[in-house]
Amino acid sequence: MEKCKCSVLWFFDFLSKKWVLLIIKWIWEWAVTFTDIKKYLWWINAKIISERLTELEEWEFIRREIISTKPIKIRYTLTEKWISLSKEIENIDKWMQKWGEHIS
Amino acid sequence: MEKCKCSVLWFFDFLSKKWVLLIIKWIWEWAVTFTDIKKYLWWINAKIISERLTELEEWEFIRREIISTKPIKIRYTLTEKWISLSKEIENIDKWMQKWGEHIS
DNA sequence: CAGGATCCGAGTAGATACTG
């Protein structure tokens, strides 16, 4: 990929990483803590969840807020950046439905 | 990923495969043969190009036409399906420019 | 609680050589 940061290539590369969209979906619907995600997406490795959350934060798609300190609790919420992007994702989703299933 | 064919996940997964968009770009601009692609994208392995072309044809994003038989020549062109999709990709591209580079 | 460190296995990109 030559890590071509200038284009959508890089973006798609990230977005297609395993579990990214699923994790986003949960945050979207429940504005959850790390433990919540782990509980609902129990089959996903904690290391992977952690990695994805870190990357999502670097992309500024989610926000990390400390909501209590003993025991420490963190809440993840979506940013405006993601919300504005999600409209484009929905368009692609609609496009997929319009063009139907591809021959598997 | 559970190969959930019903959603955009599957689509992104394909679209982010290495060199897919780059190969499409060349076909878009030059409507080329296999040799043309190999010549211009010289650093990409022929096996990989071949694989991507096959997948792109399965997705019905490109069309394969025989244009001569001795020596055999094949021309790849984009389908309406891809052209309609490309508008959505462009929107994401615009979105990226609007939101700027993410902190690397 | 919210992760980080280590190690391992599977899948995929890539190098090289060959073919109808």
Added chain:
DNA sequence: CAGTATCTACTCGGATCCTG
């Protein structure tokens, strides 16, 4: 010309265990 076959290398997900 337009690929395919084989083998190697590397990346990344996942299991398990550990910690501020």
